[in-house]
Structures are given as C-alpha cells and as structure tokens.
Amino acid sequence: MAHRTADVVIIGGSVVGSSIAWHLREQGVPRVVVIERDRRYERASAFLAMGGIRQQFCTGVTVQMVQHSVGFWSQFDERMGTPDARPRAWFRQRGYLSLGTAHNAAALTHRYERQRAAGAEVSWLTRAEVSRLVPDAWLDDVEFGVFGPRDGYANPREVLSGMHRAAQHAGADYVEGTPVALHRDGRRMTGVTLASGDTIDTGTVVNAAGAWGGVIARMAALDVPITPLRQMLFRATLPHRWPSRFPMVIDPSGVHWRHDDPLSAGDPDCIVVACTKWDDVPGERFEPDDARWTRDFLPPLLRRMPGFGQLTDVHGWAGLYEMTPDHNPTLGEHPECPGLIFACGFSGHGLMMSPATGRIVSEMITRGRSETFDVGLFAPDRFARGALVHDEATI
Numbered sequence: 144m145a146h147r148t149a150d151v152v153i154i155g156g157s158v159v160g161s162s163i164a165w166h167l168r169e170q171g172v173p174r175v176v177v178i179e180r181d182r183r184y185e186r187a188s189a190f191l192a193m194g195g196i197r198q199q200f201c202t203g204v205t206v207q208m209v210q211h212s213v214g215f216w217s218q219f220d221e222r223m224g225t226p227d228a229r230p231r232a233w234f235r236q237r238g239y240l241s242l243g244t245a246h247n248a249a250a251l252t253h254r255y256e257r258q259r260a261a262g263a264e265v266s267w268l269t270r271a272e273v274s275r276l277v278p279d280a281w282l283d284d285v286e287f288g289v290f291g292p293r294d295g296y297a298n299p300r301e302v303l304s305g306m307h308r309a310a311q312h313a314g315a316d317y318v319e320g321t322p323v324a325l326h327r328d329g330r331r332m333t334g335v336t337l338a339s340g341d342t343i344d345t346g347t348v349v350n351a352a353g354a355w356g357g358v359i360a361r362m363a364a365l366d367v368p369i370t371p372l373r374q375m376l377f378r379a380t381l382p383h384r385w386p387s388r389f390p391m392v393i394d395p396s397g398v399h400w401r402h403d404d405p406l407s408a409g410d411p412d413c414i415v416v417a418c419t420k421w422d423d424v425p426g427e428r429f430e431p432d433d434a435r436w437t438r439d440f441l442p443p444l445l446r447r448m449p450g451f452g453q454l455t456d457v458h459g460w461a462g463l464y465e466m467t468p469d470h471n472p473t474l475g476e477h478p479e480c481p482g483l484i485f486a487c488g489f490s491g492h493g494l495m496m497s498p499a500t501g502r503i504v505s506e507m508i509t510r511g512r513s514e515t516f517d518v519g520l521f522a523p524d525r526f527a528r529g530a531l532v533h534d535e536a537t538i
C-alpha cells in the first residue's frame with residue numbers, strides 16, 4: 144500500500160475534473176492528483192452528452208461563465224492539442240434557436256427579457272428570419288424565435304478526451320481508483336484513502352464526481368443533495384445529405400435537436416435529438432427507454448420537420464443528469480469542511496461550463512477566492528440555508 148502527498152486531489156477525472164487539473168497546472172500547482180475509477184469513462188455524463196453550449200440563461204454569473212467558456216470552446220482544438228494528438232471537438236457556432244408559438248409565447252418572451260438583462264447575447268427573430276435558419280421546418284404556428292447566435296455545439300467525446308489528455312500532458316497525475324474515506328482533522332480535510340488501500344495526504348480535495356457528487360459529500364459526513372436523473376438521447380440518420388446545417392433547435396414541445404455532421408466523406412448525415420423527461424424516476428438508471436422514440440420524440444419532431452419522415456438507424460442511449468434542487472451547480476468550499484471544494488451537480492449543463500469551472504476552482508485554490516466570477520450564490524451549503532437560485536432557462 145502506497146502513501147503519498149499531493150497539493151490537490153481531484154475526485155472525478157471527466158470534463159470538470161480535467162479542466163480543473165489543467166487550470167491548476169497552468170497556475171503552477173505542482174502536485175495535482177486526479178482519482179478516476181473508470182479509465183474508459185463509459186458512464187461519465189460527458190461521454191454520453193449532447194454537447195450543447197449556450198449562454199441563454201437568466202442568472203448573470205451563469206451567462207458570464209458560459210461566455211468565458213465560449214471563448215475557450217472556439218479555441219479548444221488548438222489549445223488542448225498535445226504533441227501526440229489534436230482533439231476535434233469542433234465547436235460549431237450555429238446558434239441556439241427557440242421557437243415561439245401561442246403555447247409558450249408568454250414564458251419565452253419573459254425568459255428572453257431576463258436573459259438580455261443578465262447580459263446574454265440573444266436576439267428576437269421574426270418568423271421570416273426563423274425560416275432562413277430552418278428552411279424545411281413547418282412554421283405556420285410559429286410567431287417568433289429567440290436566437291443566441293454565438294451558441295452552438297461540440298463533440299462531447301472529443302471534448303472529454305481532449306481535456307483529459309491536455310491535463311495529463313500538463314503534468315496532472317491520473318490515478319485509477321476510487322476513494323473509500325475522506326479524512327478530516329476536526330473539520331479540515333487531511334487526506335484520502337483509496338479502495339486499494341493507498342493513502343494520499345492533502346489539505347485540498349475537489350469533488351468533481353458529477354452525478355456521484357452527493358456520495359463523495361457523504362464520505363465527509365455532509366449532506367449535499369445531488370440526484371442522478373436519466374436523460375435519453377437518440378441519434379438518427381437523415382434520409383439524404385441535408386442541404387442546410389441546423390442550429391440547436393428547441394421546439395415548444397421540449398424536443399430539441401442538432402446536427403451530427405459527417406466526420407469524413409461517406410459518413411452519414413445525422414441528427415441527435417433530446418426531450419428531457421423531468422419526472423423520470425431518479426437514480427443510477429442507464430438502461431435506454433427506447434419506447435420514448437415513437438411515444439415522445441418522433442411525433443413533435445415530424446410535425447415540425449415533415450422531411451424527417453424517412454429517418455433510419457435510430458439509436459438511443461441514456462446518461463445521467465446530476466440534479467440539484469434548483470438545477471444549478473454546487474461550486475465552492477463547504478463551510479463545514481474547509482479544504483473540500485465542490486464542483487459538481489451541474490444539472491445537465493456541466494460540459495458547457497467546464498472551462499469556466501476550471502478557472503474558478505483553480506483561483507479558489509491558488510488565490511483563496513474566485514476572482515474572475517462571483518459564484519458565492521452557488522455555495523454547496525445553500526440548500527441547507529434555503530438559499531436556492533432559480534433560473535427559468537433550463538431545458
């Protein structure tokens with residue numbers, strides 16, 4: 144059984160953990176250890192995600208975090224490249240388009256105003272302008288659109304492997320394993336014991352365990368409500384190479400889709416489609432509910448896009464959203480456990496925010512506080528205090 148010392152131990156080495164590790168190494172923190180139990184990341188939410196990146200939120204600091212991240216995403220492939228490999232996250236800034244009908248006009252208008260007030264770059268479109276973005280859509284019931292022109296989507300698996308490789312290349316040490324105990328000297332963190340029996344002495348532990356963030360909290364005798372919730376996606380091949388490229392299109396039914404472009408000549412032209420079932424039974428449920436395709440996804444999709452009649456090779460999968468009671472992340476040191484920093488519970492938005500999160504947590508560790516963003520409202524003890532943060536722009 145080995146014993147070692149680290150400046151920072153990060154639990155979870157997916158997009159959030161790896162972004163934090165990379166930022167810490169960039170700041171010159173010498174001994175950064177990342178504990179990750181799954182070398183293949185098969186159950187990591189980032190591995191199973193849609194890859195949407197949008198600044199359309201109603202909370203100022205969230206908008207700032209994604210705006211910062213958008214700058215990072217647009218340079219991701221160059222910046223995260225290593226001598227051995229260059230990722231192809233391929234951030235396509237085709238925008239996020241919400242369709243407004245009589246059904247959702249009041250709510251979407253209110254949200255649009257709140258997003259503008261929060262500083263989001265978002266425009267109001269007429270039906271004719273919407274039609275130019277989705278020329279094949281049936282728009283008779285559409286009254287207007289709300290469009291974030293700098294938003295878009297990236298390839299989540301390329302993001303994950305690119306972030307991981309870059310952090311490793313920068314000097315972060317990835318250890319395969321899982322913690323079984325977090326040690327405290329009275330209140331403060333002092334170290335971690337792994338299932339292998341190995342121990343790491345450290346004064347700083349980061350909880351970047353995604354949907355399992357609540358489990359890690361309990362190891363420190365803290366109750367932080369992070370609940371796994373199954374989210375289903377389907378990929379389908381379009382009947383022919385589509386003449387235009389889609390932004391992320393959000394139908395009032397809740398169905399939303401994006402292009403999954405061919406990577407090489409000869410690859411099929413595909414879409415990835417989501418429709419969140421907020422009342423799904425919570426828990427670690429990865430089995431896909433394929434019946435949802437014909438029941439929940441296809442009818443509204445076909446109504447909006449009659450040309451999708453001949454979709455083929457429909458394939459569904461499920462991953463976990465990491466839900467908190469207010470659908471916002473837990474970010475920051477827990478006041479009852481100095482040295483334990485939370486960066487989890489992103490409630491389905493963690494991939495897009497991972498660059499800003501890396502910066503925030505690295506500043507907390509190297510400068511004692513997050514200087515670039517004021518994330519005090521996302522403190523991990525806010526649920527116990529009843530200080531929830533509501534943002535109506537979750538989809």
Ligand SMILES: Cc1cc2nc3c(=O)[nH]c(=O)nc-3n(C[C@H](O)[C@H](O)[C@H](O)COP(=O)(O)OP(=O)(O)OC[C@H]3O[C@@H](n4cnc5c(N)ncnc54)[C@H](O)[C@@H]3O)c2cc1C
Nearest residue numbers: 155157159180188189193194195353462463492493494495
């Ligand atoms: C279907 C789906 C679609 C999504 N779409 C989007 C989207 O469009 N845009 C967006 O921004 N976000 C999206 N998300 C959410 C996004 O994937 C997550 O918010 C993001 O991945 C959070 O990153 P993370 O690193 O915190 O968690 P994860 O990617 O889940 O990684 C957590 C890591 O911690 C490791 N871990 C957990 N417990 C332990 C332990 N005890 N010991 C060691 N390792 C441990 C896990 O193995 C895992 O690798 C989607 C998620 C799903 C499931």
